[in-house]
Amino acid sequence: MERxxxxxxxxxxxxxxxxxxxGKRKVVDDLSLETYEGEVFGFLGPNGxxxxxxxxxxxxxxxxxxxxxxxxxADVEKKFEKAMANVGGIxxxxxxxxxxxxxxxxxxxxxxxxxxxxxxxxxxVELVGLTNRINEKISRYSLGMRQRLGVxxxxxxxxxxxxxDEPTNGLDPAGIRSLRDILRTIAHKEQICVIVSSxxxxxxxxxxxxxxxxxxxxxxxxxxVEELVQGENITGGRYxxxxxxxxKASQIIGGFQNASVIxxxxxxxxxxxxxxxxxxxxxxxxxxxxxGIELYTVAPIEGQKLEDAFIELTKGDGQIA
Amino acid sequence: xxxxxxxxxxxxxSKASTYIMLVLVAVFVVGFSWMMFRNSQYEYxxxxxxxxxxxxxxxxxxKPEGYEVEVAMYEFMLDSGREWYYGQWQTSALQEVYQxxxxxxxxxxxxxxxxxxxxxxNRLEKxxxxxxxxxWNGYVEERLDYLNATVSDPEMLEAKSYYWNFMxxxxxxxxxxxxxxxxxxxxxxxxxxxxxxxxxxxxxxxISEDMEKEVxxxxxxxxxxxxxGIEFYVDENGNTQNLFYNAWNQGNMIVVMASIVMxxxxxxxxxxxxxxxxxxxxxxxxxxxxxxxxxxYLTLLLVSVVMIFGIFVIxxxxxxxxxxxxxxxxxxxxxxxxxxxxxxxxxxxxxxYFYQGLNLIVMMTMAFMISSLLRNSAVxxxxxxxxxxxxxxxxxxxxxxxxxWGRYVLFANTDLIGIAQGKGVFAxxxxxxxxxxxxxxxxxxLFIAYDGFTRREV
Numbered sequence: 215m216e217r218x219x220x221x222x223x224x225x226x227x228x229x230x231x232x233x234x235x236x237g238k239r240k241v242v243d244d245l246s247l248e249t250y251e252g253e254v255f256g257f258l259g260p261n262g263x264x265x266x267x268x269x270x271x272x273x274x275x276x277x278x279x280x281x282x283x284x285x286x287x288a289d290v291e292k293k294f295e296k297a298m299a300n301v302g303g304i305x306x307x308x309x310x311x312x313x314x315x316x317x318x319x320x321x322x323x324x325x326x327x328x329x330x331x332x333x334x335x336x337x338x339v340e341l342v343g344l345t346n347r348i349n350e351k352i353s354r355y356s357l358g359m360r361q362r363l364g365v366x367x368x369x370x371x372x373x374x375x376x377x378x379d380e381p382t383n384g385l386d387p388a389g390i391r392s393l394r395d396i397l398r399t400i401a402h403k404e405q406i407c408v409i410v411s412s413x414x415x416x417x418x419x420x421x422x423x424x425x426x427x428x429x430x431x432x433x434x435x436x437x438x439v440e441e442l443v444q445g446e447n448i449t450g451g452r453y454x455x456x457x458x459x460x461x462k463a464s465q466i467i468g469g470f471q472n473a474s475v476i477x478x479x480x481x482x483x484x485x486x487x488x489x490x491x492x493x494x495x496x497x498x499x500x501x502x503x504x505x506g507i508e509l510y511t512v513a514p515i516e517g518q519k520l521e522d523a524f525i526e527l528t529k530g531d532g533q534i535a
Numbered sequence: 536x537x538x539x540x541x542x543x544x545x546x547x548x549s550k551a552s553t554y555i556m557l558v559l560v561a562v563f564v565v566g567f568s569w570m571m572f573r574n575s576q577y578e579y580x581x582x583x584x585x586x587x588x589x590x591x592x593x594x595x596x597x598k599p600e601g602y603e604v605e606v607a608m609y610e611f612m613l614d615s616g617r618e619w620y621y622g623q624w625q626t627s628a629l630q631e632v633y634q635x636x637x638x639x640x641x642x643x644x645x646x647x648x649x650x651x652x653x654x655x656x657n658r659l660e661k662x663x664x665x666x667x668x669x670x671w672n673g674y675v676e677e678r679l680d681y682l683n684a685t686v687s688d689p690e691m692l693e694a695k696s697y698y699w700n701f702m703x704x705x706x707x708x709x710x711x712x713x714x715x716x717x718x719x720x721x722x723x724x725x726x727x728x729x730x731x732x733x734x735x736x737x738x739x740x741x742i743s744e745d746m747e748k749e750v751x752x753x754x755x756x757x758x759x760x761x762x763x764g765i766e767f768y769v770d771e772n773g774n775t776q777n778l779f780y781n782a783w784n785q786g787n788m789i790v791v792m793a794s795i796v797m798x799x800x801x802x803x804x805x806x807x808x809x810x811x812x813x814x815x816x817x818x819x820x821x822x823x824x825x826x827x828x829x830x831x832y833l834t835l836l837l838v839s840v841v842m843i844f845g846i847f848v849i850x851x852x853x854x855x856x857x858x859x860x861x862x863x864x865x866x867x868x869x870x871x872x873x874x875x876x877x878x879x880x881x882x883x884x885x886x887x888y889f890y891q892g893l894n895l896i897v898m899m900t901m902a903f904m905i906s907s908l909l910r911n912s913a914v915x916x917x918x919x920x921x922x923x924x925x926x927x928x929x930x931x932x933x934x935x936x937x938x939x940w941g942r943y944v945l946f947a948n949t950d951l952i953g954i955a956q957g958k959g960v961f962a963x964x965x966x967x968x969x970x971x972x973x974x975x976x977x978x979x980x981l982f983i984a985y986d987g988f989t990r991r992e993v
Contacts, residue, residue, distance in 0.1 A: 270993070273818075273819050274818065274819075275815060275818055275819070275992070275993040276992040276993060277992060294821075294823055295821045295822065295823060296821075297821075298819065298820065298821035298822075299821040301819070301821075302819075303819050304816075305815045305819065306812070306815060307812055309811055309812030309813050309815075309816070310813065310816070311546065311549070311811070311813055312811065313549050313550050313551070314545075314546075314549050318545070318549065322542050322545070322546075323816070323820065325538040325539070325541060325542050326538065326539065326542065326820040326821070326822050327820060327821060328821075364816075367816065
């Protein structure tokens with residue numbers, strides 16, 4: 215059933231066996247990927263993994279050494295103008311012409327694309343929440359405002375594919391949330407394929423439908439976010455206990471086969487459950503209470519899930535490849 | 536494409552620095568006109584009095600060759616009991632007759648017959664009498680009488696008496712300060728040279744065509760001026776006595792200033808997109824890179840043309856305001872094979888601005904190429920300005936060391952005004968070859984700029 219659903223979706227970006235060398239170093243290695251209209255796709259990888267390089271190839275900023283990339287059926291290198299007509303994006307930092315106002319910057323891009331009306335410009339400005347500041351010069355904008363203007367710029371011409379490289383950089387928490395809402399809304403309602411790259415795992419977990427994990431230029435896994443978090447071969451859940459006697463508690467928990475204690479201090483401890491063993495949590499709790507330990511709170515450490523999965527998958531040893 | 540050019544135009548004219556540079560150029564245009572005007576207002580006093588006593592003392596002490604004649608003249612001046620001034624016809628006439636009559640009487644007395652001596656003493660006296668009486672017409676008659684009596688060759692007689700006859704016929708005296716006087720004097724001198732050239736030719740001396748041309752062409756020009764009553768004119772090299780045209784023509788130097796502005800704009804055109812990081816937003820649009828680089832260049836070209844034309848027009852207008860509208864009537868006269876052709880001098884001035892403008896465009900293109908290739912505005916602007924300033928020096932050094940290949944260096948061909956006048960640094964440089972060399976460089980620059988922009992990775 216789910217497989218049939220996927221076949222119905224339109225392919226937005228098709229990356230086929232793409233490789234890229236910087237000198238002798240192969241920064242992208244035989245990468246193949248398809249993304250669909252109506253989804254938010256996340257590129258996840260440590261610094262220097264090849265996320266930005268892949269994105270740059272997809273928007274024609276750098277050449278493709280091997281393989282090819284199609285956007286909505288148009289080859290990026292052979293039919294550049296047709297391919298790019300369907301793409302909006304921010305690559306690396308949202309740098310604009312500082313000596314112009316935000317509105318004049320948008321007008322610059324509007325002139326380079328087809329069918330952008332003044333109403334559309336007003337619409338995207340409103341969407342990113344810059345209406346009150348749009349007539350100020352960019353030199354007075356904060357990084358977050360420039361990031362918003364970058365998103366407005368990318369959306370001007372109703373693109374089918376929106377590519378954002380590290381879009382949450384420099385945004386405050388409220389900004390991140392509103393950007394997340396904007397992206398999810400336009401992806402699902404307007405059937406746009408949004409591709410974001412990030413190394414902020416928690417952010418990706420909330421924003422994306424699917425993620426592709428890229429390490430040393432190789433795409434090592436593409437899954438839905440839920441699958442990644444709950445996948446069988448993934449470490450499992452972490453929980454934080456607030457209790458009266460952590461020493462006694464850790465002895466009790468040590469008796470369970472599928473649970474292990476990671477961190478402890480007199481009143482707190484963290485345990486790790488192997489994936490798929492969440493049901494033993496109630497058993498642990500009951501046993502703790504029966505043994506006279508005061509149980510104040512138990513909380514899952516939610517944000518850590520994807521991060522743990524990610525570190526596991528990338529065998530992160532802290533070294534940039 | 537038009538929209539892309541509009542984009543680039545907006546980018547250039549959104550910056551305050553562009554306006555500052557344009558205002559500076561405008562200030563230079565007006566300032567230059569004003570300086571030319573102020574310079575023209577300065578009076579050279581030519582009528583200083585002759586210090587006859589002092590001159591005599593000096594001459595009797597230093598005793599240079601032929602000083603006796605001059606001492607005699609100054610004695611006459613002192614005896615006359617009146618003031619003498621340099622620049623007055625009386626003073627120069629006195630000098631003339633003393634050299635002509637007194638000198639032979641003093642130095643060649645033994646070779647002369649008594650009859651001749653009497654005659655010359657007589658003539659000297661008569662001439663001096665005319666001079667003392669301020670009788671110009673009488674003086675002219677004396678000169679004509681003397682020439683009729685002494686010159687036998689009719690052609691030579693006509694040449695030598697041309698000036699005197701002209702003054703007589705037109706009822707002119709030097710005090711009228713009429714421009715025709717100077718012109719008639721030049722014609723007389725040239726006619727004299729021409730007659731003596733013909734004489735030499737007849738006696739078997741080989742006279743080159745160039746030598747003859749050097750006499751015939753200016754003669755034709757001066758005769759044309761007198762015939763058509765043209766006081767002021769612009770000659771083939773742009774020299775003119777007319778203050779308006781002189782100022783307007785010299786004003787083409789401001790275009791060099793504008794070259795610096797264009798080098799700055801061109802040097803930043805591509806490089807600033809990289810240094811500001813805006814290049815990624817520019818290239819992510821559904822527009823081919825080739826179109827972007829071409830529209831960038833076309834915009835710079837457009838700004839250059841507007842600027843050159845603007846300087847031409849504004850400096851023309853300010854010069855008209857300073858020097859008056861009359862200057863516009865000045866024609867341009869050029870002589871070819873003894874035939875004078877008259878054209879509007881506006882076209883000549885336009886041509887000099889055009890040549891300077893070509894130089895500007897070449898320099899701008901070079902800065903544009905470096906900007907596209909190195910993506911560094913400081914380097915491109917630096918090299919561009921250094922070339923503008925030091926390019927001609929480099930060529931002069933090459934010429935000094937006899938490197939003839941230096942003629943193919945870009946900067947040897949940028950001074951098109953000089954080359955058109957045959958003043959190139961290297962032998963046999965002409966306008967056609969220089970324009971061809973410049974065109975080759977331009978093609979090369981544009982190709983490198985195009986290739987550098989379209990193929991590089993961002």
